[in-house]
Amino acid sequence: MSKQNIGGGRDRLRIAIQKSGRLAEPARALLTACGLSWRESRDRLFCYGESLPIDLLLVRDDDIPGLIRDGVCDLGVVGRNVLVEQDIALTRTGAGPAFAELRALGFGACRLDIAVPDTWDWQGPPQLAGLRIATSYPAILQRWLDDQGIEAGVVELSGSVEIAPKLGQAEVICDLVSSGATLAANQLRPATTLLQSEAVLAGPAHAFDDARGALAELLLRRLDGVLRMRNSKLLMFQAARDDVPALLPLLPDAESPTVMRLDGDDGLALQALCHGAVTWQRLEELKRAGARGLMVVPVEGMLA
Numbered sequence: 001m002s003k004q005n006i007g008g009g010r011d012r013l014r015i016a017i018q019k020s021g022r023l024a025e026p027a028r029a030l031l032t033a034c035g036l037s038w039r040e041s042r043d044r045l046f047c048y049g050e051s052l053p054i055d056l057l058l059v060r061d062d063d064i065p066g067l068i069r070d071g072v073c074d075l076g077v078v079g080r081n082v083l084v085e086q087d088i089a090l091t092r093t094g095a096g097p098a099f100a101e102l103r104a105l106g107f108g109a110c111r112l113d114i115a116v117p118d119t120w121d122w123q124g125p126p127q128l129a130g131l132r133i134a135t136s137y138p139a140i141l142q143r144w145l146d147d148q149g150i151e152a153g154v155v156e157l158s159g160s161v162e163i164a165p166k167l168g169q170a171e172v173i174c175d176l177v178s179s180g181a182t183l184a185a186n187q188l189r190p191a192t193t194l195l196q197s198e199a200v201l202a203g204p205a206h207a208f209d210d211a212r213g214a215l216a217e218l219l220l221r222r223l224d225g226v227l228r229m230r231n232s233k234l235l236m237f238q239a240a241r242d243d244v245p246a247l248l249p250l251l252p253d254a255e256s257p258t259v260m261r262l263d264g265d266d267g268l269a270l271q272a273l274c275h276g277a278v279t280w281q282r283l284e285e286l287k288r289a290g291a292r293g294l295m296v297v298p299v300e301g302m303l304a
Protein backbone atom coordinates (compact mmCIF):
# COMPACT_ATOMS: atom_id res chain seq x y z
CA MET A 1 0.00 0.00 0.00
CA SER A 2 1.56 3.32 -0.96
CA LYS A 3 1.68 6.16 1.53
CA GLN A 4 -0.26 8.41 -0.82
CA ASN A 5 -3.16 6.30 -1.97
CA ILE A 6 -5.27 6.60 1.17
CA GLY A 7 -6.18 9.80 2.93
CA GLY A 8 -4.10 12.24 0.88
CA GLY A 9 -0.96 14.00 2.10
CA ARG A 10 0.74 14.22 5.44
CA ASP A 11 -1.40 16.96 6.91
CA ARG A 12 -3.86 14.27 8.09
CA LEU A 13 -3.16 11.83 10.88
CA ARG A 14 -3.89 8.15 10.29
CA ILE A 15 -4.62 5.76 13.17
CA ALA A 16 -4.75 1.98 12.76
CA ILE A 17 -7.14 0.05 14.98
CA GLN A 18 -8.26 -3.57 15.00
CA LYS A 19 -10.99 -4.23 12.43
CA SER A 20 -12.70 -6.81 14.64
CA GLY A 21 -11.70 -8.53 17.84
CA ARG A 22 -11.25 -7.61 21.47
CA LEU A 23 -9.73 -4.17 20.97
CA ALA A 24 -11.92 -2.98 18.09
CA GLU A 25 -14.90 -1.54 19.99
CA PRO A 26 -13.05 -0.08 23.01
CA ALA A 27 -10.49 1.57 20.69
CA ARG A 28 -13.21 3.20 18.64
CA ALA A 29 -15.12 4.25 21.77
CA LEU A 30 -12.00 5.84 23.25
CA LEU A 31 -11.26 7.81 20.09
CA THR A 32 -14.90 8.87 19.89
CA ALA A 33 -14.67 10.09 23.50
CA CYS A 34 -11.74 12.22 22.30
CA GLY A 35 -14.14 14.00 19.95
CA LEU A 36 -13.24 12.17 16.74
CA SER A 37 -15.91 11.21 14.24
CA TRP A 38 -15.68 9.64 10.82
CA ARG A 39 -17.56 9.26 7.62
CA GLU A 40 -17.72 5.51 7.53
CA SER A 41 -19.40 2.31 6.78
CA ARG A 42 -18.55 -0.48 9.13
CA ASP A 43 -17.41 -2.97 6.52
CA ARG A 44 -14.98 -0.54 4.90
CA LEU A 45 -11.33 -0.56 5.88
CA PHE A 46 -10.87 3.19 5.87
CA CYS A 47 -12.84 5.85 7.78
CA TYR A 48 -12.42 9.48 6.81
CA GLY A 49 -12.08 11.86 9.79
CA GLU A 50 -14.80 14.50 9.83
CA SER A 51 -14.46 16.44 13.10
CA LEU A 52 -10.66 16.53 12.74
CA PRO A 53 -8.29 15.46 9.97
CA ILE A 54 -7.68 12.15 11.73
CA ASP A 55 -8.52 9.03 9.71
CA LEU A 56 -8.90 5.42 10.78
CA LEU A 57 -7.57 2.32 9.13
CA LEU A 58 -9.22 -0.97 10.20
CA VAL A 59 -6.72 -3.83 10.14
CA ARG A 60 -5.53 -7.06 11.83
CA ASP A 61 -3.83 -6.20 15.10
CA ASP A 62 -0.60 -7.99 14.16
CA ASP A 63 -0.17 -5.64 11.19
CA ILE A 64 -0.31 -2.45 13.26
CA PRO A 65 3.36 -2.15 14.33
CA GLY A 66 4.52 -2.78 10.75
CA LEU A 67 2.12 -0.19 9.37
CA ILE A 68 3.59 2.37 11.77
CA ARG A 69 7.16 1.35 10.96
CA ASP A 70 6.48 1.68 7.23
CA GLY A 71 4.84 5.09 7.69
CA VAL A 72 1.52 3.85 6.28
CA CYS A 73 -0.10 4.76 9.61
CA ASP A 74 1.00 7.33 12.16
CA LEU A 75 -0.49 5.83 15.31
CA GLY A 76 -2.14 2.56 16.28
CA VAL A 77 -4.09 0.90 19.08
CA VAL A 78 -2.61 -2.51 19.79
CA GLY A 79 -1.88 -4.86 22.68
CA ARG A 80 1.48 -4.25 24.37
CA ASN A 81 2.11 -7.97 23.85
CA VAL A 82 2.04 -7.53 20.06
CA LEU A 83 4.08 -4.32 20.12
CA VAL A 84 6.82 -5.72 22.36
CA GLU A 85 6.98 -8.99 20.42
CA GLN A 86 7.51 -7.20 17.11
CA ASP A 87 9.87 -4.67 18.66
CA ILE A 88 12.18 -7.40 19.98
CA ALA A 89 12.02 -9.30 16.69
CA LEU A 90 12.86 -6.15 14.73
CA THR A 91 15.64 -5.07 17.07
CA ARG A 92 17.21 -8.51 16.59
CA THR A 93 17.57 -7.79 12.88
CA GLY A 94 19.76 -4.82 13.77
CA ALA A 95 17.13 -2.17 12.98
CA GLY A 96 16.80 0.64 15.51
CA PRO A 97 13.58 1.11 17.49
CA ALA A 98 10.77 1.65 14.99
CA PHE A 99 7.82 2.30 17.28
CA ALA A 100 7.11 3.46 20.80
CA GLU A 101 4.34 3.01 23.37
CA LEU A 102 2.87 6.49 23.78
CA ARG A 103 0.06 5.76 26.27
CA ALA A 104 -1.41 2.79 28.13
CA LEU A 105 -5.15 2.82 27.44
CA GLY A 106 -6.67 0.90 30.35
CA PHE A 107 -8.49 -1.87 28.45
CA GLY A 108 -7.54 -5.27 26.99
CA ALA A 109 -5.69 -6.20 30.17
CA CYS A 110 -4.06 -9.62 30.11
CA ARG A 111 -0.69 -11.14 30.92
CA LEU A 112 1.77 -13.31 29.07
CA ASP A 113 2.38 -16.29 31.31
CA ILE A 114 4.29 -19.52 31.31
CA ALA A 115 1.75 -22.21 32.22
CA VAL A 116 2.52 -25.74 33.29
CA PRO A 117 0.40 -28.90 33.67
CA ASP A 118 -1.66 -28.49 36.84
CA THR A 119 -0.23 -31.71 38.28
CA TRP A 120 3.30 -30.23 38.32
CA ASP A 121 5.05 -29.03 41.43
CA TRP A 122 6.33 -25.69 40.07
CA GLN A 123 9.67 -24.77 41.60
CA GLY A 124 10.75 -21.90 39.43
CA PRO A 125 12.16 -21.07 35.98
CA PRO A 126 15.20 -23.44 36.11
CA GLN A 127 12.67 -26.28 35.89
CA LEU A 128 12.09 -25.29 32.24
CA ALA A 129 15.61 -26.22 31.13
CA GLY A 130 15.59 -28.69 28.25
CA LEU A 131 11.80 -28.60 27.83
CA ARG A 132 9.74 -27.49 24.84
CA ILE A 133 7.59 -24.37 25.30
CA ALA A 134 4.77 -23.66 22.83
CA THR A 135 3.97 -19.99 22.19
CA SER A 136 2.78 -17.32 19.75
CA TYR A 137 5.32 -14.93 21.33
CA PRO A 138 8.70 -16.50 20.49
CA ALA A 139 10.71 -13.26 20.72
CA ILE A 140 9.45 -12.27 24.19
CA LEU A 141 9.87 -15.85 25.39
CA GLN A 142 13.40 -16.22 24.00
CA ARG A 143 14.48 -12.91 25.52
CA TRP A 144 13.11 -14.00 28.91
CA LEU A 145 14.83 -17.41 28.64
CA ASP A 146 18.11 -15.67 27.76
CA ASP A 147 17.71 -13.29 30.74
CA GLN A 148 17.15 -16.29 32.99
CA GLY A 149 20.07 -18.19 31.46
CA ILE A 150 17.80 -21.11 30.55
CA GLU A 151 18.10 -23.22 27.42
CA ALA A 152 14.74 -24.52 26.28
CA GLY A 153 13.06 -25.29 22.96
CA VAL A 154 10.63 -22.68 21.61
CA VAL A 155 7.79 -24.14 19.53
CA GLU A 156 6.04 -21.38 17.61
CA LEU A 157 2.28 -21.77 17.09
CA SER A 158 -0.08 -19.10 15.77
CA GLY A 159 -3.06 -20.09 17.97
CA SER A 160 -4.67 -22.73 20.20
CA VAL A 161 -1.41 -22.85 22.13
CA GLU A 162 -3.07 -24.32 25.23
CA ILE A 163 -3.69 -27.62 23.48
CA ALA A 164 -0.02 -28.16 22.59
CA PRO A 165 0.88 -30.23 25.69
CA LYS A 166 -2.03 -32.61 25.04
CA LEU A 167 -0.91 -33.03 21.44
CA GLY A 168 2.64 -33.78 22.55
CA GLN A 169 4.07 -30.72 20.80
CA ALA A 170 5.46 -29.21 24.00
CA GLU A 171 5.58 -29.81 27.76
CA VAL A 172 4.58 -26.29 28.79
CA ILE A 173 3.18 -23.17 27.12
CA CYS A 174 3.64 -19.40 27.11
CA ASP A 175 0.40 -17.60 26.21
CA LEU A 176 -1.97 -14.78 27.09
CA VAL A 177 -4.03 -15.25 30.23
CA SER A 178 -6.90 -13.16 31.51
CA SER A 179 -9.41 -15.07 33.65
CA GLY A 180 -7.36 -18.29 33.52
CA ALA A 181 -10.42 -20.22 32.26
CA THR A 182 -8.69 -21.42 29.07
CA LEU A 183 -5.72 -22.71 31.07
CA ALA A 184 -7.99 -24.50 33.55
CA ALA A 185 -10.00 -26.06 30.72
CA ASN A 186 -6.75 -27.53 29.43
CA GLN A 187 -5.46 -28.77 32.82
CA LEU A 188 -2.79 -26.08 32.93
CA ARG A 189 -2.00 -23.48 35.56
CA PRO A 190 -0.07 -20.20 35.50
CA ALA A 191 3.52 -20.51 36.73
CA THR A 192 5.18 -17.14 36.07
CA THR A 193 4.44 -13.88 34.25
CA LEU A 194 6.66 -12.54 31.45
CA LEU A 195 4.67 -9.42 30.55
CA GLN A 196 1.70 -7.45 31.90
CA SER A 197 -0.24 -6.25 28.89
CA GLU A 198 -3.07 -3.90 27.98
CA ALA A 199 -4.05 -1.95 24.89
CA VAL A 200 -1.63 0.88 24.15
CA LEU A 201 -1.41 3.77 21.73
CA ALA A 202 1.66 3.09 19.61
CA GLY A 203 3.46 5.65 17.50
CA PRO A 204 6.76 6.08 15.72
CA ALA A 205 9.98 6.22 17.76
CA HIS A 206 10.64 9.74 16.43
CA ALA A 207 8.42 12.84 16.58
CA PHE A 208 6.55 14.01 13.47
CA ASP A 209 8.18 16.92 11.67
CA ASP A 210 5.08 18.15 9.82
CA ALA A 211 1.44 19.08 10.50
CA ARG A 212 0.82 15.65 12.01
CA GLY A 213 2.87 16.67 15.06
CA ALA A 214 0.30 19.24 16.18
CA LEU A 215 -2.57 16.82 15.50
CA ALA A 216 -0.89 14.04 17.48
CA GLU A 217 -0.28 16.44 20.37
CA LEU A 218 -3.91 17.56 20.36
CA LEU A 219 -5.09 13.96 20.36
CA LEU A 220 -2.72 12.98 23.19
CA ARG A 221 -3.94 15.92 25.31
CA ARG A 222 -7.56 14.88 24.81
CA LEU A 223 -6.67 11.26 25.44
CA ASP A 224 -4.98 12.15 28.72
CA GLY A 225 -8.11 14.05 29.76
CA VAL A 226 -10.40 11.14 28.89
CA LEU A 227 -8.20 8.54 30.60
CA ARG A 228 -7.91 10.68 33.72
CA MET A 229 -11.66 11.23 33.85
CA ARG A 230 -12.38 7.52 33.37
CA ASN A 231 -10.62 6.74 36.65
CA SER A 232 -12.01 9.73 38.51
CA LYS A 233 -15.04 10.05 40.76
CA LEU A 234 -16.45 13.04 42.56
CA LEU A 235 -16.89 12.18 46.22
CA MET A 236 -19.40 14.31 48.16
CA PHE A 237 -20.25 14.18 51.85
CA GLN A 238 -20.96 16.22 54.94
CA ALA A 239 -19.10 16.21 58.25
CA ALA A 240 -18.78 18.03 61.55
CA ARG A 241 -16.00 20.66 61.51
CA ASP A 242 -14.03 18.76 64.19
CA ASP A 243 -13.96 15.57 62.08
CA VAL A 244 -12.42 17.17 58.99
CA PRO A 245 -8.74 16.77 60.10
CA ALA A 246 -9.30 13.00 60.45
CA LEU A 247 -11.17 12.77 57.13
CA LEU A 248 -8.68 14.56 54.84
CA PRO A 249 -5.89 11.93 55.18
CA LEU A 250 -8.42 9.36 53.89
CA LEU A 251 -8.48 11.25 50.58
CA PRO A 252 -4.80 11.09 49.53
CA ASP A 253 -5.60 10.81 45.82
CA ALA A 254 -8.04 13.72 45.83
CA GLU A 255 -7.35 17.12 44.32
CA SER A 256 -7.59 19.77 47.06
CA PRO A 257 -11.13 19.16 48.33
CA THR A 258 -13.70 21.95 48.27
CA VAL A 259 -15.03 22.66 51.76
CA MET A 260 -18.31 24.60 52.10
CA ARG A 261 -20.15 25.84 55.18
CA LEU A 262 -23.68 24.45 55.57
CA ASP A 263 -26.41 27.04 55.90
CA GLY A 264 -27.81 27.22 59.48
CA ASP A 265 -25.64 24.33 60.63
CA ASP A 266 -22.18 24.05 62.14
CA GLY A 267 -21.37 21.21 59.74
CA LEU A 268 -19.39 21.35 56.49
CA ALA A 269 -20.03 19.94 53.03
CA LEU A 270 -16.99 18.52 51.24
CA GLN A 271 -16.42 17.52 47.65
CA ALA A 272 -13.28 15.95 46.31
CA LEU A 273 -12.27 14.68 42.88
CA CYS A 274 -10.65 11.29 43.57
CA HIS A 275 -8.32 9.71 41.01
CA GLY A 276 -8.06 6.32 42.71
CA ALA A 277 -10.63 3.59 43.23
CA VAL A 278 -13.50 4.66 45.48
CA THR A 279 -14.25 1.27 47.03
CA TRP A 280 -16.91 0.30 49.55
CA GLN A 281 -14.14 -0.21 52.09
CA ARG A 282 -12.99 3.34 51.58
CA LEU A 283 -16.51 4.71 51.98
CA GLU A 284 -16.90 2.72 55.21
CA GLU A 285 -13.63 4.16 56.57
CA LEU A 286 -14.83 7.68 55.77
CA LYS A 287 -18.14 6.97 57.48
CA ARG A 288 -16.36 5.69 60.59
CA ALA A 289 -14.29 8.90 60.60
CA GLY A 290 -17.47 10.99 60.63
CA ALA A 291 -18.55 11.44 56.99
CA ARG A 292 -22.34 11.61 56.48
CA GLY A 293 -24.43 11.32 53.33
CA LEU A 294 -21.57 9.98 51.21
CA MET A 295 -22.23 10.20 47.51
CA VAL A 296 -19.99 8.98 44.63
CA VAL A 297 -20.64 10.75 41.34
CA PRO A 298 -19.14 9.74 37.96
CA VAL A 299 -17.36 12.54 36.12
CA GLU A 300 -18.17 12.99 32.45
CA GLY A 301 -15.80 15.80 31.61
CA MET A 302 -13.63 18.52 33.06
CA LEU A 303 -11.82 21.53 31.66
CA ALA A 304 -9.08 22.74 33.93
Ligand SMILES: Nc1ncnc2c1ncn2[C@@H]1O[C@H](COP(=O)(O)OP(=O)(O)OP(=O)(O)O)[C@@H](O)[C@H]1O
Pocket (backbone or CB within 6 Å): 018, 019, 020, 021, 022, 023, 059, 060, 061, 062, 078, 079, 080, 081, 082, 108, 109, 110, 176, 177, 178, 179, 197, 198, 199
Ligand atom coordinates in the same frame (compact mmCIF):
# COMPACT_ATOMS: atom_id res chain seq x y z
N1 LIG B 1 -8.38 -13.17 27.16
C1 LIG B 1 -8.04 -11.89 26.98
N2 LIG B 1 -8.49 -10.94 27.79
C2 LIG B 1 -8.16 -9.66 27.59
N3 LIG B 1 -7.39 -9.23 26.58
C3 LIG B 1 -6.95 -10.14 25.74
C4 LIG B 1 -7.24 -11.51 25.89
N4 LIG B 1 -6.69 -12.18 24.89
C5 LIG B 1 -6.07 -11.24 24.16
N5 LIG B 1 -6.21 -10.01 24.65
C6 LIG B 1 -5.66 -8.74 24.11
O1 LIG B 1 -6.44 -8.37 22.99
C7 LIG B 1 -5.61 -8.34 21.82
C8 LIG B 1 -6.43 -8.74 20.61
O2 LIG B 1 -6.94 -10.04 20.84
P1 LIG B 1 -7.77 -10.78 19.69
O3 LIG B 1 -8.08 -12.15 20.21
O4 LIG B 1 -8.89 -9.92 19.25
O5 LIG B 1 -6.64 -10.81 18.57
P2 LIG B 1 -6.53 -11.57 17.20
O6 LIG B 1 -7.32 -12.83 17.22
O7 LIG B 1 -5.05 -11.66 16.93
O8 LIG B 1 -7.22 -10.53 16.20
P3 LIG B 1 -6.91 -10.12 14.66
O9 LIG B 1 -8.00 -10.74 13.88
O10 LIG B 1 -6.98 -8.61 14.64
O11 LIG B 1 -5.53 -10.63 14.32
C9 LIG B 1 -4.44 -9.25 22.17
O12 LIG B 1 -3.28 -8.98 21.42
C10 LIG B 1 -4.23 -8.91 23.63
O13 LIG B 1 -3.54 -7.69 23.79
Ligand SMILES: O=P(O)(O)OC[C@H]1O[C@H](OP(=O)(O)OP(=O)(O)O)[C@H](O)[C@@H]1O
Pocket (backbone or CB within 6 Å): 159, 160, 162, 175, 176, 177, 178, 179, 180, 181, 182, 183
Ligand atom coordinates in the same frame (compact mmCIF):
# COMPACT_ATOMS: atom_id res chain seq x y z
O1 LIG C 1 -7.56 -16.54 30.56
P1 LIG C 1 -8.74 -16.47 29.62
O2 LIG C 1 -9.77 -15.47 30.09
O3 LIG C 1 -9.32 -17.81 29.35
O4 LIG C 1 -8.21 -15.87 28.24
C1 LIG C 1 -7.06 -16.40 27.60
C2 LIG C 1 -7.36 -16.77 26.19
O5 LIG C 1 -7.81 -15.62 25.47
C3 LIG C 1 -7.07 -15.52 24.25
O6 LIG C 1 -7.61 -16.33 23.27
P2 LIG C 1 -8.97 -15.93 22.50
O7 LIG C 1 -10.15 -16.21 23.35
O8 LIG C 1 -8.88 -14.52 21.99
O9 LIG C 1 -8.93 -16.92 21.31
P3 LIG C 1 -7.83 -16.97 20.15
O10 LIG C 1 -6.60 -17.57 20.78
O11 LIG C 1 -8.47 -17.86 19.15
O12 LIG C 1 -7.62 -15.54 19.66
C4 LIG C 1 -5.71 -16.09 24.63
O13 LIG C 1 -4.98 -16.50 23.49
C5 LIG C 1 -6.06 -17.23 25.55
O14 LIG C 1 -6.27 -18.42 24.83
Ligand SMILES: [Mg+2]
Pocket (backbone or CB within 6 Å): 060, 061, 062
Ligand atom coordinates in the same frame (compact mmCIF):
# COMPACT_ATOMS: atom_id res chain seq x y z
MG1 LIG D 1 -4.00 -10.96 15.44
